[in-house]
Amino acid sequence: MLARSLYNEDHQLFRESVKKMYDKELVPFVEQWETEGLVSREFWRACGDNGMLLPDIPEQYGGMGLDFKFNAIILEETALAGTTGPAFGVHNDIVAHYIHNYGSEKVKHEWLPKMATGEAIGAICMSEPSTGSDLKEVRTKATPVDGGFILNGSKTFITNGINADVAVIAARVGDDSGAKSISLFVTGCDVDGFTKGRKLDKVGNRSSDTAELFFEDMFVPTENMLGKQGEGFIYMMQELPQERLSIAISCQAAAQHAYDIAVDYVKERRAFGKAVFDFQNTKFVLANLKAQLQVGWAHLDACIEALVEKKLSTNEAAAAKLWHSELRCKVVDDCLQMFGGYGYIEEYEIARLWRDARVMRIYGGTSEIMKDLISRSI
Ligand SMILES: Cc1cc2nc3c(=O)[nH]c(=O)nc-3n(C[C@H](O)[C@H](O)[C@H](O)COP(=O)(O)OP(=O)(O)OC[C@H]3O[C@@H](n4cnc5c(N)ncnc54)[C@H](O)[C@@H]3O)c2cc1C
Incomplete structure (x- = not known):
């Protein structure tokens, strides 16, 4: 990889502390979380204790008042440690930002400090x-009543759905169809009328809990509406570039990790009297992946810098999400092939990395939707 100029000394020190913390609190537990289908709450608490939650939220709300590059380091190191289970992208980069950017002071003080300690885990619904x-076809309904709204409806595929303590929900106020009647609400997940459904049984990314959620006559006070009524769709479009870049960051780092473990494997594994690495095909496949990873890191760094400077456009973020998620799938597939039969056996990490990769082309907007967004800028 080319030397990265994106990060300064403070960022590097932070990266070292994240790595150290992961050696103790993450790496030994990945397989357990995969089996349980859930990252432990203790881990979220430990992340809070180590200053890894809400890095770019101002200190007055419990965050650290730093820049998004610290969020990016957490995403990179998580994937480089071999998992994308802990949904930091959702918690740090999405839910906290909706609450911070559009929430009332009361809502910000109620939820952000708890999210910063790991006491409260966030979900975006x-x-x-x-x-x-x-998303403009959302059917969950918010009916105005004295002092607030009554929500009825359901959500599915919600990351952190089982663990969640606080949720940002898109719902429709009034009977009009289309984007202009969508508003966003924030609520605790323990209120009357909020029910967590089953934990969905996924192909991969199993340590990240994904669930159905149901709202039945659930009261949400007026001050829990985020921003203005009817502007929810606009807010979603404003926040999606950061969500998509978060996914792109995880994808690039996960692809790098798959490449790294494949290189180690082929240098050890022998066939026809020599290391698998010594076949010209292996070297060429790895060389091709290495070149793509090098280009990928440079592109990613430019996107992170642009986001920090508030210059990353919707279509540029869509292009990043599209390209890095497709790269990840290509890299893990080529790497699995180099493991031969062992690549298909669960005991080998590459098998899980291969399963984990697939959803990246689906969530946060599918590859087809990313292409649609990009094409609108042409
Ligand atoms: C593990 C996981 C976690 C998730 N986490 C969350 C979460 O935390 N919060 C949340 O709100 N959602 C979450 N999602 C949902 C995810 O964002 C959606 O699954 C995704 O946006 C696609 O929507 P859909 O499944 O309804 O597919 P559909 O919209 O039904 O699409 C089906 C197919 O049609 C294609 N298609 C649709 N429209 C077009 C078009 N205009 N042009 C071309 N092709 C098109 C799609 O690309 C896709 O291939 C998660 C999903 C998964 C699997």
């Missing part, structure tokens, strides 16, 4: 059984 890509 947009997708529904009948709509995912087309």
Whole structure:
């Protein structure tokens, strides 16, 4: 990889502390979380204790008042440690930002400090059984009543759905169809009318809990509406570039990790009297992946810098999400091939990395939707 100029000495020190913490608190537990289908709450607490939650949220709300590059380091190191289970992207980069950017002071003080310690875990609830890509078709209904709204509806595929303590929910106020009647609400997950459904049984990324959620006559006070009524869709479009870049960061680092373990493997494994690495095909496949990873890191760094400077456009973020998620799938597949039969056996990490990769082309907006967004800028 080319030397990265994105990060300064403070960032590097932070990276070292994250790595050290992961050696103790993450790496030994990955397999357990995979089996349980859930990252432990103790881990979230430990992340809070180590200053890894809400790095770029101002200190007055419990965050650290740093820049997004610290968030990026957490995402990179998590994937480089061999998992994308802990959903930092959702908690740090999405939910905290909706609350911070659009929440009332009361809501910010109620939830952000708890999210910063790991006492409260966040979920973002947009997708529904009948709509995912087309978010303006959200059917969850928010009916105005004295002092607030009554929510009825359901969500599905919600990351952190089982662990969540606080949720940001997209719902429709009034009977009008389309984007202009969508508003966003924040609520605790222990209120009357909020039910967590089953934990979904996924192909990969199993240590990240994904669930259905149901709202039945659930009261949400007026001050828990984020921003203005009817502007929820605009806020979602404003926040999606950061969500998509978070996914791109995880993908690039996960691809790098798969490449690294494949290099180690082929240098050890022998066939026809020599190391698998010594076949010209192996070297060429690895050389090709190495070149793509090098280009990928340079592109990613430019995108992170642009986001920090608030210059990353919707279509540029979509291109990053598209390209890095496709790269990850290509790299893990080529790497699995180099493991031969062992690559298909669960005991080998590459098998899990291969399963984990697939969803990256689906969530946060599918590859097709990313292409649609990019094409609108042409
Ligand atoms: C593990 C996991 C975690 C998730 N986490 C969350 C979460 O935390 N919060 C949340 O709100 N959602 C979450 N999602 C939902 C995810 O964002 C959606 O699944 C995704 O946006 C696609 O929506 P859909 O599943 O309804 O597919 P659909 O919208 O039904 O799409 C089906 C197919 O049609 C294609 N398609 C749709 N529209 C177009 C078009 N205009 N042009 C071309 N092709 C099109 C799609 O690309 C796809 O291939 C998660 C999903 C998964 C699997």
